[in-house]
Amino acid sequence: MRVVAIIQARMGSTRLPGKVLKDLGGETVLARVVKRTRRATLLDEVVVATSILPADDAIARECEALLVACFRGEELDVLDRYYRAAQKFAGDVIVRITSDCPLIDPELIDAAIRSSLDQKADYASNSLVCSYPRGLDVEVFTADALGRAWAAAKGEYQRSHVTPYFYENPELFNVISITGKADHSNYRYRWTVDTPEDLELIRAVYKHFGNRDSVRWIEVLELMEAQPELAALNSHVRQKTLREG
Secondary structure, eight states: OOEEEEEEOOSOOSSSTTGGGSEETTEEHHHHHHHHHHTOTTOSEEEEEEESSGGGHHHHHHHHHHTOEEEEEOSSOHHHHHHHHHHHTTOSEEEEEETTOTTOOHHHHHHHHHHHHHTTOSEEESTTTTOSOBTOOOEEEEHHHHHHHHHHOOSHHHHHSSSHHHHTOTTTSOEEEOOOSSOOGGGOOBOSOSSHHHHHHHHHHHHHTTTOTTOOHHHHHHHHHHOHHHHTTTTTOOOOOGGGO
8 A cells, every 4th residue: 555645836826926935944835845744654655746837847946956756747637637646656545735735744644644544535634624724634535536536527626626526526435524633723723825924924933933844733723822913914814715726
């Protein structure tokens, strides 16, 4: 059983162009995501999947610097990009991570993988029922399920967001929702990077912890509760819907 994490990344962003290569405490946002993902113990390989656009040559160069595998495919059909990357790197189980979540937690990645395997899920996610701050999302699915979704999904948003076909068709897949022991989603904390305000917050968090990659998500939660002015930095930012892209 080969478990491969695929981190999707591209330079294009409507609200913060080039966000994945922005500086975050002396490293790029992408580097933070890669290094934190690599800390998960149940992964066999970590891959960055970007597009074939010339603008994304910069991401390929960053992957070389990070010594992480890079796959290049379709820009907008990210489902196709994942399918072909999974084939190339022989993944039996695929973990989907997005490159704009530099606080992604390896313990939560391992927990999602373990739950998926234990329950023989086709698709498992800790974001179907939100019990964590946004930016800690982990999705796990089998290569077989990915192939079926790749062949059947027709909606543009289904192709660009990779996984909607799974949870929109629970009669076709064994879909598992992973929830935390306590519901922290009501805090409405936003730990993803999509706007300058998001980046300001995440930079402040990293600075507080000495720019360590090893800080645990629960430590960040404790910081946010102790210093509510941090959450105020991006509390007004509206999360885009799937159909908005």
